[in-house]
Amino acid sequence: MSDDASARLGLPYLAAGQLQKHVTLNEALTRLDTLTQTAVVSRTTTAQPAAPVDGALYILPPGATGADWAGRPAGAMVRAEAGGWLSIDTPEGALAVVLDSEEVLVRRAGVWSPLSSGGGEATTVLQNLTRLGVNTEADAVNVVAARLNKALWTALENESGGDGDLRFTFNKQGASDVLSLLFQSGWGGRAELGLIGDDDLRLKVSADGGTWREAFAADRATGRLWFAQGATRRETAVLTGGGGWTPPAWARWVEAVCVGGGGGGGAGAVGGNGTA
Known part of the structure; x- marks a missing residue:
């Protein structure tokens, strides 16, 4: 343990009989102000701001420019203070919220990485999530929501430890419940396929999302098709x-x-x- 500074945050200690104790104390408070609930303005801004707010923090990206930023290593944390810039040494495990990208970073092995990636290592297990939104917000009704143009699912090959098959399994609680795929246009229902109110496969269609007509039903016991509106060939x-x-x-x-x-x-x- 150092006699000059605290072991983890590096806060300078006051020495017995020290003159101008306020200088050391102010340095410790400034460092504590930086490393407690750290909020970084950006980690992608390359040009040194001309008139930053006192206390503003930045993580320097590669190729940073400016009188004080140029030449500093990428990943360095700097703080605007009284018209100048202070370099802040950050300990292992330090967390920082990046305000412009709305992400949380963790400092490990001298590198800032998104907290969700485990500090540079890919996350392989996510358990017991209550909501998941991809490019949109999930809510209490739609606990899994995605806003995208394409999605790809592919089977795990034999050589990768799979069996080459790909099967989706959907389950409902009882026969009178609904298990279906609902197809919409402009948020209005146009077709519904599934086990709708019983255990026979049914297809229903609608012109307006309000009035529905059954197109066909497949009897689960016999496999026979029944066309409610008739079938012509x-x-x-x-x-x-x-x-x-x-x-x-x-x-x-x-x-x-x-x-x-x-x-x-x-x-x-x-x-x-x-x-x-």
């Missing part, structure tokens, strides 16, 4: 004289349009244009 085949045609397996009815030249006994015997 058409196929057109053109036949010539002597040709043959076999109805497809899915066809339930056939409409034939016969076109002939008219007259009796030959083509077009049912009329010039008829439906059979």
Whole structure:
């Protein structure tokens, strides 16, 4: 332990019989004022401010310029004081809030790093988060919220310790609850797909977000599809004289349009244009 300064914050001690004790005391108070609840104006400003407010703190980026800033190492913390700049030695583990970027930094191994990155090491585990917002704010209703244009999910490969599959699992509490994907346009619902009020897969659509119509339902027991609004499939085949045609397996009815030249006994015997 040093007899001249405190071990952690480096606050200078008063010596017995020391003259001008106020100088040492003021130096200690200035340092304490800097390292307690440290708020840094910026860590990206390269040009030395011309008229800083007394007490303003900056962390110097690479390439800092100015009469007092130039030549100081990147990462140095400086304080504006009485028209000049003081260099502040910061201990390991010191925390600083950066006001312009709204981030919290930690000093480790002589480097300032975002606190969320563990002081330079990537965070690999996040547990028991109550809210998560990506480029937006999550709230009590939407506890996970993201505002973005693209998102990518990819399977963990075999060579990376995975099995190459990618499966999303969604679960609801009971059959009468809802588990669905809601598709919106202009914040108005247009389609909803999922287990909506029971355990059969359903698709509902809406033109205005208020009135909904069921398009289809898939029975969970039989796998059969039921189309509430009906389902239609058409196929057109053109036949010539002597040709043959076999109805497809899915066809339930056939409409034939016969076109002939008219007259009796030959083509077009049912009329010039008829439906059979």
